[in-house]
Amino acid sequence: MVVNAYMVDGVRTMGPMRMSFDERLGSHLKRVEQELTTAKTAAVKPAGLTVPQYAALFVLAEQPGISAAELARRCLVTPQTMTTILRNLEAAALIERTPHPLHRHVIETRPTPAGRKALDQADERAVSVERRLAAAFSQDELDTLRKLLARVSETLTSDPVLGS
Template identity: 60%
Template sequence: MATSRDKRGQAAGLRPDKRLGMNIKRTEQALITAKQLAVRPAGLTVPQYAALFALADNPGISGAGLARSCLVTPQAMTVVLKNLEERGFIERSPHPWHRNVLETRLTDAGREALAAADARAVLIERALSEEFTQEERAMLREFLLRCERAIDRAATDL
């Protein structure tokens, strides 16, 4: 007789090492650890690097927009931006029309820190990319997108 526990893998004995979520988490942790080592000599954390990286392509973006771009909460981004501003890596100024919105831009020091961090972080990305053929990279992106959609569907059923 099947139970609802079977769907979750509990009764079926789905061990942690057999769960895709564990593989994804281990891979994510390995990537974050490698990126931390890569950006540390530039005096940055991974969240700070991500913010500078996003700012380079979106000068003037708001903190809320930057949080969405970096996949963090606005509260977390506020802390990151405060630290970057204190270190002189960014400057913030009121939007010309929306005075409650602060525009954020890289300073020369921020561009230098980003360039130094990215020169090392790109080595991680390159090593990851070189592990797969172009076709495999496309497939991996599709598989990860499918994972994201499956997780979203499962979460709505909770």
């Protein structure tokens, strides 16, 4: 237990009784996602990549020449965000961008050899994080967790009041 020498105020004021953070599914999801991001960030960092850059390279390695818009959809980010990510990848010479031979307004993006190398390096460590994580659960538990998460997703995206 940390005793904070500068603790300044423990007084509670009367007010509306709110739902505590701990009751909220969102808190737990946020914490877990953040911890996972931290672990993955550390995993891909030796390869000189960020997590979003790793995700983009991953998709690019399987589908070289894909458009930035399509890449954004696969990586679950907006096209504007993908533009930012690609700008940094291109500056690091990990991808190449060339106009599409037929559709002039489409730009094809491909990983460079250096990009593939960085991806391989990052992927090995990222997968090891996933494997260690999965090893903490039985197959049944993993299935259950996936199903429950899928239900959360459905609830959020189908409810007209909540999601899209």
